Amino acid sequence: MSDKSIDRVAAATPAPVARKIRGLSDRAIAWIFVAPTIFLLLAINIFPLIWTIQLSFTNYKANRIGREVKNIGLRNYERILTDSDIWLNMQATAHFLFWTIFFQVLIGFTLAWLINKKFKGNDLWTTIIVLPMMLSPAVVGNFWKFLYQPQIGLFNYIVTWFTGAEPSSFEMLGSVDLAPWSIVIVDTWMWTPFVMLICLAGLRSIPDYIYEAAEIDRASKLRQFFTITIPMVLPFLMLAVLFRGIENFKMFDLVVQLTGGGPGSTTELTSINLKREAFEKWRTGYASAYAIILFVTVFGLASIYVKALNKVKER
Amino acid sequence: MKHLKLATVSALTLSAASFGSAASAEDLTLCWAAWDPANALVELSKEFEAESGHTMNFEFIPWPNFADRMLNELNSGGKLCDLLIGDSQWIGGGAENGHYVKLNDFFDSAGISMDDFAPATVYAYSTWPKGTPNYYALPAMGDANGWFYRKDWFTDPEIMAAFKDATGRELGEPKTQKEMLEIAQFFQGREIDGKTVYGASIFTERGSEGITMGVTSALYPWGFKYENTPGSYDMEGAVNSPEAVEALEFYKEFYKTATPPGYTNSYMGESLDAFKSGQVAMAMNWFAFFPGLYADPNTGGDKIDFFVNPPQNQAGSTLGGQGISVVSYSDKQDAALEYIKWFANPEVQAKWWSVGGYSAHNSVLQDPGFKDSAPFAGDFLEAMDAVQDFWQEPAYAELLLAMQKRIHDYVVADQGTAQEALDKLIEDWTEVFEDEGKL
Amino acid sequence: MSSFSVTEPSKRIKWFAGTMVILYALITMIPLAWIMMTGFKTPPDSISYPPKVIFEPSLEGYVNLFTTRTRIAPDDLAALPPPETWYDEIVRDRNMVIAGPSKFGERFVNSVIIGFGSTFLSIFLGTLAAYAFSRFKIPLADDLLFFILSTRMMPPIAVAIPIFLMYRNLGLSDTHLGMILLYTAVNISLAVWLLKGFIDEIPREYEEAALIDGYTRFQAFYKVVLPQAATGIASTAIFCLIFAWNEYAFAVLLTSATAQTAPPFIPTIIGVGGLDWPAVAAGATIFLLPVMIFTILLRKHLLRGITFGAVRK
């Protein structure tokens, strides 16, 4: 249809006229269209990043306007990497990352698999399940803090209802053993739907005829699950893990509201620690070095991971 | 150098102010924390608006974010606040970093004398360097950490008898820290009116300043000192003195054995919640909340009473409270100074106390009727006689956050010993002072 | 039995799957339901223990959310003229009078301005760039696209320090414009990627026909391409909006009063003495409603947006 209209119009318009009224060359338009985006990213992402690198070699403090700024070389990096407290923060972050991703993948995939069974009303229930991830993490964190309150919150009473343990006998946010799990629970509650949606997209991308072929090939349902469903959803799953990994490495709002890093420093993720250094202690140079170390870590891990992902995709 | 310039500016503005305030009606913004006294100040300020023709706007920030938000505002050179009722510990930074206008010349010309204010408050809220006659704020709100309790429970004959049985003492306001712990432990887990209740709610908050403000209420009565000699930054043997270790261990014991479950990250709001929901027999909090608590229709009135932070080796209370400063980034400094002049007026100060603010003015505090004007007024005077404050250094935030971490790690997260916590604290603080070039 | 085929799950499995998913959905809704319920409790009910599931609903939380109140002595209260409105009455019952409106309205309006402003800008710039990447040969296009995407990986705090310094110097701190620009910069990578996917799917022939008809590139772009990409633009816009609507870290660091959005504000709603949970819950509820409505309306487009356009079938 469209082919015909092109032909018709082409025949009707004299070539030189058409060329003249096109106005600007495509090349010029391309640059006009792309430039604002690139400029914005340079100004608000790249330039600050370079500035951060530069600051990371100084003892600058942004709240001390008159103070002399000295170049102190790699001293900030040295201090950070040899600080055992920071290594503890890294461990807390790793714990948080690993378990949130583990549970989100497990529950998210299971849910997607169940939803993909196309029961009646699955659309409605999917929408309901997805709601938590649409909320503001800060507000969510704040309210979960309330829910976790052993005396007046709901969480402990629900646990009591299932286990019979006295509600005031455990403190989700206050005990060193439970607090790291409390933040995992909330993050899992909030972001499992995200993993679920990606898995669902993966499951829906597997055409029915593949399963029919497997059925004809006499593969049992179990074998189909492990040799077809899992491998074909895997690229999607890995993508979900990448997104969640990056996001949770940056995680700040939810945990700040929930525990503020406590008790002690048990849930002080690196991002919280960094915020304290940068905007509460105002050790700008030191915090810049810290930020660079984190950025390089995320970027490095993500690049390695993306390579693995591409391999899986190419298979 | 910058200070000099600022001083000139303020000198100019003050002359403008004294020449006639009606020059132009300004829109002033006053920043403070969001709490009961702030609402009282709004009421009070209506008079100023009527007198001066200026309009007052208020920006009140909740306590947990107050320091963050305001210091951020100052550090970004923001023009949001013309007047700031900033926390006492900010005075060093405010002065050294040029956030606050120096007020000496203005005080002189406006006839405001610092001798009219309680010395402890002038020292704490106005001066930098500490104790020198360099004023960056006018004492606006006296405050200290105190206690309140369920008078109805304390006077319940059954409970009193049970207490006597258990301890051999009469139940009443504690006279020492250890007595207080005993009372709290007595209530811990007790069944009253069909509910399990607990001893006391204390400050354990990690994020801003909560646990430091709580633990210093134990440290000061034990005789804790920041330095061996004031101004020397010589902390070894002071910060980690045997008394300090004992006090810290005491606070941990208090936390572990006499506080309601789940109050692991609690500050002013949580402490009030615990009390109002009937969970605790006693609670620690700032005097600033006491008028509100007393007026509360559910838990106030006859059911509540107050006491000063009990002494142990000596009397000691943690200082709260704030002075009011003029922000140097403001374009309306003259109008802002006018406000301070108005606020310093003894009549205004008297009214300030009557609406729920804690005046620091001698005319109010030394009034013979003051002690009986409220059930907590006497306690307040007593507390203010023995207050101590945290570092007020420009680097106070670094010092505070280090203490928050070390104390919380020990008290709440059970890491290490009290001795280790304080030793580490000295290390952290030494590092900060080295960075500052003061060591 | 009659309509069985091998890829169609059996009734029993469907029943099982449905039950499990509904069960999960119900459990996952508990916290949300609790937030909404708390909004209708009185402050004492909200902190009662054990928690109250059945309670007498009250609008006190909503009244407290939108007002600031002053406590006055009962004697003075009795001397006042009788309350004029139902909300005056609620407040009087607590020995207080309304002192004025709270900041919630302002914060909410800020959220709207910044959320929609940055969404509009992201979509505007993103559409242009996506169109260019989709239709023109741009040198190093793949590298540029990867660069755009990689900015999304940056932890916000990593650039927050210089942005803070930069905004301080440029006077952009605590301004609507500053926040709009910042959120646009964060969102634009998502916008470009999603929109490029949508525009790639619009056949080139449409614009080519328009070009030959005598339209300029610009005309062809907004008269032919834009209408075709409308759905894609709408769903991208939702994702940008949700981010800007919920963002917290930058809002805390870079705003204080004039441009502060609701997320940093809601958790700190303070009653007269202590946290006012019903008011917090009321604020949370009001703040959640727009995104909930969007989510329900646009559920069909969720998948596409969420997978970053990586799923293109």
Next chain:
Amino acid sequence: MAQIQISNIRKDFGDFTAVKESSFTIEDGEFFMLLGPSGCGKTTTLRMIAGLELPTSGEIYLDGEEISQKPPSQRDIAFVFQMFALYPHMNVRKNLSYPLISQGMPRAQVKAKIDEVAGILGIEDILNRPVGGLSGGDRQRVALGRAIVRDPKAFMMDEPLGALDAEFREHMAEELRALHDRMGATTVYVTHDQLEAMQMGDKIVVMNNSVVEQFGTPQEIYDKPATMFVADFIGSPSMNFLPFEGQVAPGEKSIDLSGFSSEVPELREGAAGNLIFGVRPENIQLNDTSAYRASVLATEYLGTTQIVTLDSPNGELKARIDADQVATVGEKVGLSFNADTVTVFDEASGRALRSSLNEGVLNNG
């Protein structure tokens, strides 16, 4: 190897009936075509034989065993899908070995079997390639290989050439038929392409609107169509339908076509009303002596033959005649019909009247 017997099979999808009661038998070793336009129910029938759908009613016998309600894994039937349905995340070898490993064959045996099948299909060199990058023909071979490797009782093929381009299709069709001849396995093949069906099939079932219209060898279906649909669907150009009104009785050997008496195979049944005289284009000759006159509307030259479109008293018709015969547009010509190839239809029912030509065919239908 196996015989498949379909008996009164029916499939409903809710209110929609995909296949109405249908019966036919596929003999052992036959290359059996299921032919019909899209949506006629042929694929559903095939899927029911394979077990991908279960019939609503009716039986399917595989070597005498009733299997209609069994899952595919218990039927020993292989299936080649229209889109090949290769497992995209596996390489060729893994695709081929999948059915063998599924049934628990030892590794060594699997390898031997795959090598054998790869030899048969000529795909030894691509065994370790991912299936993503393969050409259409190679995918087709792999899909076939995956079916063959199991040595199933029967093959089901759902338009297996549909995804290939025209040129390659013919080549693959030949290859497929040759493969079948070599292996002799019962094959059921679904297509909508009548040429493919005629070219490859031993037997054909023509389906339309969920029912079996006719079932027989290609010749029978071409020469002796049971219904007007079959007559029209098979052959290009398709059979000419000349409507006439009248009455015929059993035993009659001619009919009256607009006053022209035309011979027909001896009728075995009578009918009255609107009837159709059906004759294939190649069974019409231009014959100046004939009294049945028509004018030439157009000619279409096809090399050895030409198609002449004519306007007859009973409507337009097409004749296929030798290319060297002269037919000028506008000219009036006489027409004669090969009487023994004519089929008479009842227009209302679309059914062919039984006659000496088709009685054998219709009886076994």
